[in-house]
Amino acid sequence: MILITGATGHYGKLTINFLLNNGVPANQIAALVRNEEKAADLKQLGIELRIGDYNNYDSLVKAFTGIEKMLFISSSDIINRETQHLHVVNAAKASGVQHVVYTGFNGKNQSESSPLWLVSKSHLNTEKWIKESGINYTILKNTLYMDFIPMFLGETVLKSGTIYLPAGDGKVGAALRAEMAEATANILSSNNHIGKTYSFANPESFSYGYIATYLTQLTGKSIQYISPTAEEYVQTLTTLGVPTDFINVLSSFAVAQSLGELDSTGSDLETLLGRKPTTIQTFLSQVYTTATNP
Numbered sequence: 001m002i003l004i005t006g007a008t009g010h011y012g013k014l015t016i017n018f019l020l021n022n023g024v025p026a027n028q029i030a031a032l033v034r035n036e037e038k039a040a041d042l043k044q045l046g047i048e049l050r051i052g053d054y055n056n057y058d059s060l061v062k063a064f065t066g067i068e069k070m071l072f073i074s075s076s077d078i079i080n081r082e083t084q085h086l087h088v089v090n091a092a093k094a095s096g097v098q099h100v101v102y103t104g105f106n107g108k109n110q111s112e113s114s115p116l117w118l119v120s121k122s123h124l125n126t127e128k129w130i131k132e133s134g135i136n137y138t139i140l141k142n143t144l145y146m147d148f149i150p151m152f153l154g155e156t157v158l159k160s161g162t163i164y165l166p167a168g169d170g171k172v173g174a175a176l177r178a179e180m181a182e183a184t185a186n187i188l189s190s191n192n193h194i195g196k197t198y199s200f201a202n203p204e205s206f207s208y209g210y211i212a213t214y215l216t217q218l219t220g221k222s223i224q225y226i227s228p229t230a231e232e233y234v235q236t237l238t239t240l241g242v243p244t245d246f247i248n249v250l251s252s253f254a255v256a257q258s259l260g261e262l263d264s265t266g267s268d269l270e271t272l273l274g275r276k277p278t279t280i281q282t283f284l285s286q287v288y289t290t291a292t293n294p
């Protein structure tokens with residue numbers, strides 16, 4: 001039995017669909033969910049629902065009973081993530097899970113000096129706990145979801161003609177979330193990945209300067225890229241009334257990118273997919289030449 005945690009989220013649902021496409025029978029898949037109502041579609045597919053919350057160790061021990069392989073999708077609760085993840089690893093050990101596949105983070109700076117330390121610290125500690133547990137593991141170092149690039153560009157990028165981010169000339173090897181989920185399902189569907197760490201990234205990284213140039217060519221509208229200092233950026237967005245937490249997320253990823261921390265590329269994703277991952281050019285064409293973005 002393969003259990004998918006975070007099964008009501010994007011990555012979890014995508015992975016379950018790819019597992020089914022790979023021919024894994026629905027009755028061999030279980031989904032960890034904390035809200036059964038949110039998982040009605042999974043139940044409909046014949047997936048067994050296991051109720052559990054990362055905050056509740058006992059619920060996890062119960063939910064993981066009889067599970068051989070588990071996709072451990074990292075929590076979206078960054079503040080409480082370390083405690084939650086320790087619960088998950090300890091519960092997996094206590095329940096006799098034999099193989100944990102973990103969605104980690106592909107950041108180059110693994111020290112406190114990183115603007116993304118809050119994000120990466122919990123991932124690095126989780127990887128350590130998984131390895132120390134003695135459970136067979138596969139670590140996925142996931143790059144930034146390419147799906148989030150429009151969020152960084154801003155909703156009005158085509159109207160304003162400006163990309164405004166403190167990312168300098170830094171690049172990111174972002175990849176589509178769905179393709180990382182597909183590669184994950186390919187790993188879960190076979191038995192050849194124990195002890196491996198994969199770097200999920202696009203073979204080519206890109207900068208926001210490049211995106212501005214490409215969008216200009218693509219849409220015929222002049223798009224400029226302005227890279228302010230982090231302080232100017234925070235000040236400007238605060239004045240515009242953007243919530244502080246959101247500004248901090250955008251700013252820390254952009255600054256990390258300016259420092260080269262997200263410039264990971266590699267062939268692991270391509271190898272596991274059996275084809276080239278979607279490029280930024282294809283993605284931008286799909287997003288910015290549709291009827292909703294005239």
Ligand SMILES: NC(=O)c1ccc[n+]([C@@H]2O[C@H](COP(=O)([O-])OP(=O)(O)OC[C@H]3O[C@@H](n4cnc5c(N)ncnc54)[C@H](OP(=O)(O)O)[C@@H]3O)[C@@H](O)[C@H]2O)c1
Nearest residue numbers: 006007008009010011012053054055074075076143144145
């Ligand atoms: N690489 C990237 O660019 C990137 C970007 C964003 C996030 N991430 C990380 O990747 C993970 C998966 O991404 P996603 O897009 O699938 O995120 P998502 O759609 O927000 O899904 C998060 C999943 O985690 C579950 N979850 C949250 N807190 C939980 C708890 N206390 N106990 C049990 N389950 C809990 C959620 O359950 P509910 O449905 O009940 O809320 C949901 O199923 C995220 O959680 C985050 O750690 C990566």
